[in-house]
Amino acid sequence: MSFFAIFVLVLGLGLVGWIAARARGMKFRAASGPRPHSLPGYHGWYVALWVFLPAILFATIWSAVAPNLTMQAVLADPAAASLPQNPMERNSVLSEVQGLADGSIPGAFNPASQQLVVPYKAASQHYAMIGIALTLILAFAGGAFAFTRLKPDFRARTQVERVTMIVLLLASLIAVLTTLGIVASLLFESARFFSMVSPFSFLTGLDWSPQSMANSGADDAFGA
Numbered sequence: 001m002s003f004f005a006i007f008v009l010v011l012g013l014g015l016v017g018w019i020a021a022r023a024r025g026m027k028f029r030a031a032s033g034p035r036p037h038s039l040p041g042y043h044g045w046y047v048a049l050w051v052f053l054p055a056i057l058f059a060t061i062w063s064a065v066a067p068n069l070t071m072q073a074v075l076a077d078p079a080a081a082s083l084p085q086n087p088m089e090r091n092s093v094l095s096e097v098q099g100l101a102d103g104s105i106p107g108a109f110n111p112a113s114q115q116l117v118v119p120y121k122a123a124s125q126h127y128a129m130i131g132i133a134l135t136l137i138l139a140f141a142g143g144a145f146a147f148t149r150l151k152p153d154f155r156a157r158t159q160v161e162r163v164t165m166i167v168l169l170l171a172s173l174i175a176v177l178t179t180l181g182i183v184a185s186l187l188f189e190s191a192r193f194f195s196m197v198s199p200f201s202f203l204t205g206l207d208w209s210p211q212s213m214a215n216s217g218a219d220d221a222f223g224a
Contacts, residue, residue, distance in 0.1 A: 006059050010051070017044075017047040017050075017147070020044075021046065024150050025039065025040030025043035028150075028152040034152060036152040036153070037152070037153055037155050037156070037157070038155060038156035038157040038158075039157070042160050046146055046156040047146040047147050047150070049146075049160065049163055050142035050146035054138045055135045055136070055138045058135055062135070066131055069127050070120065070124045070127055074116055079119060082115065092110070093113050096109065097120050197222050201223065202223065204223070205221075205224065208222065208223055209221045210222065
């Protein structure tokens with residue numbers, strides 16, 4: 001099952017949690033007694049967030065970890081004994097194995113690749129099932145925990161607004177860090193370039209021939 005399918009499944013569970021929690025919030029409003037602190041919709045969003053966020057966070061982490069676990073399982077298979085010792089050649093064979101398993105390539109150049117396709121598919125399916133099971137358990141556990149906290153005086157609106165603020169702050173932080181990363185990368189690569197090429201030659205040079213520097217080591221081949 002792909003990450004998108006898991007996303008849709010968890011989103012559906014979140015919708016179910018939202019409907020159930022909102023219905024409970026409606027009962028709080030209909031019952032006699034003190035006025036509930038939050039509207040029914042906030043009760044629904046509180047449960048939906050507890051269903052969705054922990055499960056999707058885990059699924060995202062698992063989707064990054066599972067390929068490494070799958071590859072370790074493949075390397076532990078007896079058929080992996082025929083793999084080349086050279087790391088580059090071994091990675092090439094493993095890439096072919098992955099391509100054959102997911103159908104992205106029609107055939108393999110190395111005979112050792114074909115022997116590892118079945119172990120790769122088995123390991124991939126095994127860890128995929130573990131990821132799906134744990135994701136669903138987290139979704140149900142989060143929803144159950146949130147649902148048991150719903151009461152007429154529960155401050156669901158405060159909790160939902162707090163989570164929304166944290167998500168927006170994280171999104172802003174990611175945007176800022178991405179921008180800083182781009183600037184740092186440009187500065188680092190520029191410093192590397194000008195450590196090999198004179199800034200004066202770059203700004204005043206009349207020739208642009210990078211292959212000349214590769215062949216002769218001349219630093220006047222990058223005239224802007």
